[in-house]
Amino acid sequence: MKSIGLIFNGVWSQYALATAPKYRDIYELIYVHELVPARIAHLDALVIPFQSHQSALAAQRDTLYGFLAQGKKVAVFGDSTPLWLDAQWEDRPVNNYWWVKTPDQPPIAHTDYTHPVYAGLQPRHACWHLHGIYTRIPAEARVIQRNADGEVVTWETTRYGGVLFASTLDPIVEHGIQQIRHLDHYVDKLTAWLSGRTPTGPFILDPAAYGEGALLSV
Amino acid sequence: MLHAALISNALAGLDDAFVSNEHIHYRTETIGPMWAPDLSADELVIAPNGTDHVALWGARDRIRAHLDRGGALACFCGWFTAWVPGNRWIHDNTHPTREVELRLVSDQRGLFNGVDLAKLNVNRHGIRGWWACGYIEPAPGAEVLLADTWDRAIVVLDETTTNGPQFLTASGPLGDYRRDGDPDGLSRLYLNLIAHLASRHLTQSLPL
Numbered sequence: 001m002k003s004i005g006l007i008f009n010g011v012w013s014q015y016a017l018a019t020a021p022k023y024r025d026i027y028e029l030i031y032v033h034e035l036v037p038a039r040i041a042h043l044d045a046l047v048i049p050f051q052s053h054q055s056a057l058a059a060q061r062d063t064l065y066g067f068l069a070q071g072k073k074v075a076v077f078g079d080s081t082p083l084w085l086d087a088q089w090e091d092r093p094v095n096n097y098w099w100v101k102t103p104d105q106p107p108i109a110h111t112d113y114t115h116p117v118y119a120g121l122q123p124r125h126a127c128w129h130l131h132g133i134y135t136r137i138p139a140e141a142r143v144i145q146r147n148a149d150g151e152v153v154t155w156e157t158t159r160y161g162g163v164l165f166a167s168t169l170d171p172i173v174e175h176g177i178q179q180i181r182h183l184d185h186y187v188d189k190l191t192a193w194l195s196g197r198t199p200t201g202p203f204i205l206d207p208a209a210y211g212e213g214a215l216l217s218v
Numbered sequence: 219m220l221h222a223a224l225i226s227n228a229l230a231g232l233d234d235a236f237v238s239n240e241h242i243h244y245r246t247e248t249i250g251p252m253w254a255p256d257l258s259a260d261e262l263v264i265a266p267n268g269t270d271h272v273a274l275w276g277a278r279d280r281i282r283a284h285l286d287r288g289g290a291l292a293c294f295c296g297w298f299t300a301w302v303p304g305n306r307w308i309h310d311n312t313h314p315t316r317e318v319e320l321r322l323v324s325d326q327r328g329l330f331n332g333v334d335l336a337k338l339n340v341n342r343h344g345i346r347g348w349w350a351c352g353y354i355e356p357a358p359g360a361e362v363l364l365a366d367t368w369d370r371a372i373v374v375l376d377e378t379t380t381n382g383p384q385f386l387t388a389s390g391p392l393g394d395y396r397r398d399g400d401p402d403g404l405s406r407l408y409l410n411l412i413a414h415l416a417s418r419h420l421t422q423s424l425p426l
Contacts, residue, residue, distance in 0.1 A: 009227050010249075010270025012296035012389065016309050031272055033251045051268050053228045056250070079230045091230065097343035177351055178311035203311065211306045214299040215272065 002028035003044040003195045006172065007035065009053045013176030017187075019209040020176075022199050026191060032056045037063050043072070045194035050078025050131055050170035058083035068160040073194055076166040078131045078173070087155075087166065088136035096129040109148040115156075116193045117165075117186070118144065125185035127153075130168045137166075145169075178203065220416040222262040223247045223255070227270035235393025235408075236264065242412050249273040257284040261419050265293040267349070267391035275299035285380035290415050296352060296389035304357030304379035305386055315347035319367045326361060327375065329385075329410045337403030338364075348372075348404075350390030360384075383418070385411055 006018050008029040018027040030039055030046075032053045040046065046067060048057065057064070061084040068074055080089045095107055108127035111118055118126055126145070133151040137143070138159055145154035145167065154167035171190060175183040184203060192198040220242045226232055227249045236244050244264075247255050253273045257263060257280055265274060274281065278301040285291055285303065297307045320338055322330055338348045353370035356362055359378035362371040376384040395405045 008272070009229075010272035010274075011227070011268050012271060012298045012309070015271075015298050033249075033253075033273075051229055053249075053270075054230070055228050097345050100344045177349075178309075179315050179347065179349070179351065181314060205309050205311060207308060210298050210308055212300045215275070 005030040005040050005043040005046045007032050007048045011051045013173045014049050016176035035060045045073040048076045049172035054081045068162040072162040074164050078170050087134050090135050091132045108145050110146040112144045115144050117189050128180050132168045223260040224264050225269050229268050262290045267295045269295045271297050271299045274301045285382040289382045292385045294387050294392040306355040309352040318347050320364050323362045323365045327414050333406045334402045348390045350388045352388050354388050
């Protein structure tokens with residue numbers, strides 16, 4: 001039974017992950033323009049990926065916080081806006097070539113590996129590149145990752161009932177794109193933390209999910 | 219002056235590569251609930267990288283009507299739903315990016331004039347591979363401009379399937395990136411496309 005809702009902005013990489021045989025029994029695509037409380041009532045967790053529709057999310061702010069108030073988990077990746085998230089995200093140039101030019105200077109300098117998503121990960125599996133940083137987070141939030149300047153990359157808080165986890169990493173989109181080939185480690189840990197189920201096997205694609213057959217199985 | 223509708227699903231930074239100038243005027247067509255775009259005044263519809271293919275599937279009849287009346291379509295994204303007439307994009311991860319070598323197959327309209335293919339294959343940071351993923355199964359009669367190592371279509375110009383032309387990439391981002399220091403790579407290809415579509419529009423608009 002699917003227990004994680006992937007808030008879906010119609011983006012192909014988001015779709016690729018949720019329809020891959022490895023993940024499709026766990027993730028349910030929730031089209032962002034159909035997001036209402038009844039649509040997500042049966043789920044245990046939500047993932048809001050990079051490349052999300054921020055104004056549509058803001059319109060459903062109460063839906064998201066109502067979900068959290070039930071003690072459930074919400075994981076947010078990439079950019080966000082204070083219109084729905086009590087934090088301030090700021091853009092930064094994306095350095096996705098550091099591993100070629102400065103391999104000894106990854107974008108993240110500090111990671112709290114005691115967090116369940118990060119426990120057991122190698123440093124290269126805990127960071128590939130960032131999409132900005134957070135300049136303000138809730139006062140009691142736990143910081144999980146920082147860059148070399150001490151800026152916040154990943155944090156979480158329980159102030160809304162459940163666990164709100166936010167990071168400027170983009171694991172869902174990049175794993176769906178499949179150009180970075182080592183993201184199973186991160187996404188599988190994330191999935192296990194959110195659902196209690198650990199995906200297994202390689203990331204393969206189902207051609208039947210594309211073209212005329214698209215959307216029929218979601 | 220070419221009038222284009224830029225399809226937007228509200229991604230941060232989307233507009234940066236599509237700034238109106240003396241050659242092209244963009245209007246942003248933002249997707250929302252029950253989206254039903256009026257494309258009747260647009261000569262070009264642009265589906266940029268990262269766009270919403272659920273919404274575009276819902277608007278497929280409007281896209282088709284736009285093409286049937288001679289309007290142009292440019293899609294720089296992986297259309298996993300079947301809203302692009304005659305052509306199909308397929309995601310594929312069987313080959314790592316480091317094995318991809320793009321080569322020009324055909325270019326009857328000169329869209330690759332001045333384009334440094336080496337910059338599509340290895341970007342200015344030394345990373346191999348355009349951000350194109352998968353490949354296109356082109357419609358019969360469509361011109362394959364660019365192919366990959368395995369002879370799969372990566373860029374297609376289809377002037378056959380519909381009355382108006384379709385310019386399609388296998389999810390490869392395209393836009394005016396000159397501000398990012400890209401004068402003769404992707405930006406040149408995009409500007410050539412706009413110039414071609416603008417000249418085509420002018421020709422079609424002239425009285426017989």
